[in-house]
Amino acid sequence: MKALIGAALLAAGRPVRAAELAQLLGVPETQARRQLQRYAEEVQAADLGFVVEEVAGGFRLVVLPALAQQLAPLLSPPPLPTLSGAALEVLAIIAYRQPVTRAEIEAMRGGSAGTVMTLQERELIKVVGRADAVGQPLLYGTTERFLLEFGLKSLADLPELLAEGAEFSQLLRG
Template identity: 65%
Template sequence: MSAQSGPVSEPTPLQLICAALLAAGRPLRLGELAGLTGLSEDATLRMVQELQGRLPELGLAAELVAGGWRLYVPPELGPRLAPVLAPPALPPLSQAALEVLAVIAYRQPVTRAEIEAMRGGSASPLVTLQERELVKAVGRSDAVGQPILYGTTQKFLVEFGLAALEELPPLEGNDFSELLRG
């Protein structure tokens, strides 16, 4: 698809109504729609009714709810849309997963054995953290057996609202006990 060059044509009232209903995210009163189109409420209602007749071919519908009009996806299309709909929210990370994540964030790149030594417990939450794309394998250590090194991902920064790892709060003398137990 290429960018359109030259002057943009003036949208039709029908285009304005459709775009407003899609963009608003809430029902729009007939008066609001009339204000956008510059038409009377009667003429705007006729436009909405015309739109209602044309929307099914696009897989949409319009309805009057809560004193206003809104667009919606007809329920019969729901099962077909399931693959592209947002997945359900994931449960919060366990305390153990947060501890492993903290060790990785502050000490990366780090091996599973190093994580377990710093935590004083299993690094099994690594699987969960990898599934959630918060940590990833970033290489291999030169140590015997060349264990996998782990580090955080871009998604980790996004999920924790950090621009960079340097924004992590400082640790007092590399003491993880305060971070992990507090």
């Protein structure tokens, strides 16, 4: 069972939900979670250079952060360029206020929300519906990739809002 859990987490290339793992193992979800917890503890104790991480509603194998720099030449594709301050502001507004319209974002920022397209291209945000207002403007929300990129299990893991005047870049852990 241990080998199957490890192989599933490695082969999936995405977070594997406990229910998927239970189906794969042919056991109830509670038992799959117990087996996964044991596996995670054994991997960590063995100091193999990776750990089991719970993120975006599932579990995946990740390289220890302390080893990431040394492994950089092996990683592909190269990481996306860092987000600008304006993009981080827009992303933080969407993350904390979703669903939200572009006009609401601009009102909160006191300026343009021109980075919305960039955030959509990076699959960090998506259109989640239309507002019940004149013109039915698009509503934006975050994606599963947002959770993955910022290492969050769910939106409930977002840090608490900071005091007025704090930098939006401090709100996200990515």
